[in-house]
Amino acid sequence: MAMTERDELVRSLAGLALFADLGDPDLEAIADPECERRFGEGERILRRGLSGAGFFVILDGEANVLIADDEPRRLRRGDFFGEVSTLLDCRPTADVVARTTLHCLEIPGPRLEAFLLQYPQVTYRMLQTVTRRLRDLLQ
Amino acid sequence: MPQVERPFPPGDYPVVVVGSGPGGLQTSYCLSRVGVEHAVISRDDSPGGMFRLCPIYQRLLSWSKPDAPAAPGTRAYEWYDHNSLVAEEREHQALVPPLMDRAFIVPSREEMKRGLAAFAEQVPVAVRYGCRWEETRRDDDGRLVLTTSDGEYRAQAVVFALGVTTPWRSPIPGIEDVPHYIETRQPSEYHGRRVFVIGKRNSGFEIADGLLPWARQVILGSPRPVKTSVIAQASVRVRYLQPYEDAALGGGTFALDLAVDLIERREGGWRIVGRGTTREGPIDLEVDDVIAATGFATPLLDLEELGVRTVAQGRIPALTPFWESEPGSGIFFAGNATQGAPGLRKHGVGSASAAVHGFRYNARVMARRLARTNLGMELPLERIEPETLVPYLLDELTTSPELWAQKSYLARSATLTGETEIVPLAHFLDEAGPDAVAVAVEMDEAGTTYPAVYVRRNGRIRERLLPSHLLDDFRGPEYEQELRAVL
Numbered sequence: 001m002a003m004t005e006r007d008e009l010v011r012s013l014a015g016l017a018l019f020a021d022l023g024d025p026d027l028e029a030i031a032d033p034e035c036e037r038r039f040g041e042g043e044r045i046l047r048r049g050l051s052g053a054g055f056f057v058i059l060d061g062e063a064n065v066l067i068a069d070d071e072p073r074r075l076r077r078g079d080f081f082g083e084v085s086t087l088l089d090c091r092p093t094a095d096v097v098a099r100t101t102l103h104c105l106e107i108p109g110p111r112l113e114a115f116l117l118q119y120p121q122v123t124y125r126m127l128q129t130v131t132r133r134l135r136d137l138l139q
Numbered sequence: 140m141p142q143v144e145r146p147f148p149p150g151d152y153p154v155v156v157v158g159s160g161p162g163g164l165q166t167s168y169c170l171s172r173v174g175v176e177h178a179v180i181s182r183d184d185s186p187g188g189m190f191r192l193c194p195i196y197q198r199l200l201s202w203s204k205p206d207a208p209a210a211p212g213t214r215a216y217e218w219y220d221h222n223s224l225v226a227e228e229r230e231h232q233a234l235v236p237p238l239m240d241r242a243f244i245v246p247s248r249e250e251m252k253r254g255l256a257a258f259a260e261q262v263p264v265a266v267r268y269g270c271r272w273e274e275t276r277r278d279d280d281g282r283l284v285l286t287t288s289d290g291e292y293r294a295q296a297v298v299f300a301l302g303v304t305t306p307w308r309s310p311i312p313g314i315e316d317v318p319h320y321i322e323t324r325q326p327s328e329y330h331g332r333r334v335f336v337i338g339k340r341n342s343g344f345e346i347a348d349g350l351l352p353w354a355r356q357v358i359l360g361s362p363r364p365v366k367t368s369v370i371a372q373a374s375v376r377v378r379y380l381q382p383y384e385d386a387a388l389g390g391g392t393f394a395l396d397l398a399v400d401l402i403e404r405r406e407g408g409w410r411i412v413g414r415g416t417t418r419e420g421p422i423d424l425e426v427d428d429v430i431a432a433t434g435f436a437t438p439l440l441d442l443e444e445l446g447v448r449t450v451a452q453g454r455i456p457a458l459t460p461f462w463e464s465e466p467g468s469g470i471f472f473a474g475n476a477t478q479g480a481p482g483l484r485k486h487g488v489g490s491a492s493a494a495v496h497g498f499r500y501n502a503r504v505m506a507r508r509l510a511r512t513n514l515g516m517e518l519p520l521e522r523i524e525p526e527t528l529v530p531y532l533l534d535e536l537t538t539s540p541e542l543w544a545q546k547s548y549l550a551r552s553a554t555l556t557g558e559t560e561i562v563p564l565a566h567f568l569d570e571a572g573p574d575a576v577a578v579a580v581e582m583d584e585a586g587t588t589y590p591a592v593y594v595r596r597n598g599r600i601r602e603r604l605l606p607s608h609l610l611d612d613f614r615g616p617e618y619e620q621e622l623r624a625v626l
Contacts, residue, residue: 009452028362028398029416036450037481038457040465044569050602052485052547052583091602101448108487110584118417 016078021121039098046096055082061102066095147178147267149290158300159266160188162474169506182271186259187252196349199245205236217540221496296469296513303475307436313402320432329354338432344379360395437476455479460563461508482548490548500541520558536590536613542580550577
């Protein structure tokens with residue numbers, strides 16, 4: 001087995017804006033191989049109306065957010081999704097479908113709160129992104 | 140071995156199964172039950188797979204209750220027996236518990252191995268032992284070709300039941316020389332020594348538990364904290380919690396959250412250099428022994444060249460809900476590697492596919508899928524009277540070992556005309572189909588189990604969660620009423 005595998009996951013996380021403020025020990029703690037997910041093209045990751053979903057950060061590939069008949073919103077490396085249903089403990093209002101093969105880190109819903117409290121720098125970065133989305137929506 | 144005794148010579152088969160551990164044996168049995176002709180090959184010389192070697196300190200984690208509320212051999216008894224393979228015939232069911240000495244409610248490695256051998260012999264499951272798979276390619280006609288030590292096998296589909304069996308070491312400088320879990324010696328050989336175990340998952344704690352009566356000090360270390368939660372994603376089973384309790388007492392045993400930067404061989408021992416993760420600070424330790432309880436990988440050989448993708452740092456194949464590497468690829472996995480299909484992971488609860496009691500049901504579902512989609516066979520569905528649908532589904536929710544083993548992974552689906560089968564829940568939710576209902580047992584983050592109902596009408600899915608029940612019995616009139624209302 002290649003000795004660089006762990007490095008790859010840690011390196012991949014280190015290159016994302018969301019985790020930019022974290023040092024290596026933190027990244028190693030986050031890079032839980034059990035939370036690594038791969039989805040095939042067309043596979044659904046988040047399902048509208050279904051409870052118990054998680055929070056996902058895209059490491060590689062693209063996904064579409066599908067809300068009713070709206071134009072799909074494209075997600076790419078570094079983007080995250082699932083935060084609304086996880087933080088508000090509600091059912092997702094959108095489907096998220098892999099547009100290409102998709103490589104993600106998943107933080108299970110029940111672990112997200114502890115995660116965000118443990119890494120406030122990540123929380124701050126996330127808040128920035130969510131606020132930016134809100135601004136775009138209001139403009 | 141004389142040639143006449145060895146079944147399945149190289150050649151063309153509809154399906155080839157690679158492996159003779161529990162996953163391979165269960166798959167072969169299930170393929171036979173649906174009438175799929177297939178060959179089984181194995182590099183080993185006897186059945187049992189990893190249970191011929193592991194757990195290294197001989198006790199399994201998974202329970203089998205020799206006496207239980209249901210009679211051995213029945214479907215209901217499977218619930219209480221997580222270690223036997225499953226069969227339709229009562230005489231092939233529940234083969235492990237009678238072999239247990241009842242010193243514990245979990246079998247020893249030897250008892251488990253004998254139970255698997257009994258299944259292989261009794262059913263019987265024919266295997267070409269001593270036949271090593273060496274290379275894989277795809278022919279122009281799309282068939283898979285396996286090069287083995289005995290020659291070439293061609294098949295429309297191959298089921299790789301390889302287990303998660305290749306010792307794997309995390310990428311730490313200096314770890315190459317560290318003995319792996321599989322090389323751990325007898326506990327008495329660590330008498331009076333200070334031992335560092337890399338890894339805080341089951342195998343790390345198994346080693347630590349075995350060493351406690353002998354070693355002077357045991358220190359476990361890995362980047363992530365131990366998750367002792369009772370829910371299904373717990374990384375340490377109750378059986379191995381003694382070292383963790385010792386760690387709470389302090390002094391003797393430590394369970395550290397650290398990233399190891401360097402492991403160095405020293406005169407008569409080892410030096411471990413690292414940094415705390417959940418608590419900051421440098422760590423520099425001198426120890427007598429180091430053991431890498433860093434896990435195993437599926438021996439994929441060259442399968443990644445045929446498009447098999449991986450998760451868990453390259454150790455596990457990433458799979459579809461039916462445990463295929465890609466839809467239509469004909470490359471299926473069985474056994475422990477089916478954990479590569481995580482399912483919906485509702486509330487973070489994953490499948491039980493890394494254990495026999497989970498993957499034995501995957502094999503049955505996969506065999507039917509493979510027969511239908513890869514071989515074009517028509518298989519009859521189970522049928523129930525439509526008017527009995529509601530009590531039938533509630534009974535399944537209460538007693539089905541499949542639904543209870545594979546929470547929010549396997550579901551009992553039924554059309555409104557009464558055709559029913561067990562399918563991966565993700566398949567029911569994501570694939571088009573007639574109006575139908577699927578029920579699954581699920582668990583929330585607090586460990587509470589509850590029945591979930593999914594109704595598909597005009598292609599739209601609606602989820603309805605029913606309340607939990609103190610005794611997990613969902614057959615009462617209030618449940619009947621609720622389910623009828625949903626349908």
